[in-house]
Amino acid sequence: MFRISAEKLNDLFDRIASKQTLYIPVDREDKAAEYKKYESGMTLSSALNTVRSAKDFFFPQTENLAEFRLSGKTIEVKDIRSEHEDFVIFGVRACDARSFGILDSVFLSEPVDTFYKNRRDHGTIVTMACTRPEETCFCTTFGINPTMPGGDVSVFPDGTGYSFLANTEKGKEFMAEISDMLEEGNPAQLAKVQENTRNILKRLPLANLKTDSFGGERLMKHFSSEKWAELSESCIGCGTCTFVCPTCQCYDIRDFDTGNGIKRFRCWDSCMYSDFTKMAHGNSRNSQLERFRQRFMHKLVYHPSNHEGEFGCVGCGRCLSKCPISMNIVKVMKALEDK
DSSP states (O other), X not given: OEEEEGGGHHHHHHHHHHHSEEEEEEEOTTSOEEEEEOOTTOOOOOOSSOSSOGGGGTSOSEEEEEEEEEETTEEEEEEOOOOOOOEEEEEEOHHHHHHHHHHHHXXXXXXXXXXXXXXXXXXXXXXXXXXXXXXXXXXXXXXXXTTSOOSSEEEEEOSSEEEEEEOSHHHHHHHHHHGGGOEEOOHHHHHHHXXXXXXXHHHSTTTTOXXXXXXXXXXXXXXXXXXXXXXXXXXXXXXXXXXXXXXXXXXXXXXXXXXXXXXXXEEEOOTTSTTTXXXXXXXXXXXXXXXXXXXXXXXXXXXXXXXXXXXXXXXXXXXXXXXXXXXXXXXXXXXXXXX
């Protein structure tokens, strides 16, 4: 394990950015954090998490897929895929790092989504251990350890500096590029910081939230629950929860006439929208109750049923803090859990 002092962090960013595109979380004017392409002098945000997750780097909100040109009865199809540049995402929290594995199970299964795979192959994930979890955090419910965040390289802040630990071959290559800027770390100091974080986690309001009542074997019990009517009653179907969620992967594909050809693109979609899954015959989920149920059944029942018990939530807390009517997955879990 190696370390760099806090005052040299921007020097490190300058080094990384000189070799690859670097993205770091920075504060906006409203004090919320978002990822930005690094430019010399930028300050790393101290916020626990970004408003939108790092999912955007691999599964962007909008993405062009192909172009078509029409000439009489002839259609020319242009493949616009190109090799992606290497890039580094610095400061990814453990919850978002776990979300990449959930997205991988969808986009890297056969048939592989080549757009997604291209970005995954070229991206290096540098995670950041948490030291000040917030009251909306519940990642430990899903077996995530925020003091050991994973990724290609894990970074551990200790108040005066940052320790680095390579976890993958890609991470070792990254560390080799910056090794001359690092010094030997202090495992004892890091252990104290981790222990303090674990003590905070034990005292969080959602520390005892469990998944024991959920999973594929509970499908019919939860699907048929009478509680969905009350739970969904106040939902306005805005889709905010899906757009800030690091694991949501639904999208729509559309064609746009540019006046000089057709562009086919995909964009994020939401199971909370009334036109989601709409086909020629109409919509298979006509009520807000059905759409609301679909979202949370997917996270808590369908996904673990189809992916060896892995839930479709990482406990990042974004839906808790962003839902305009304060409805979220935690309230659903508490309402449906076995008493």
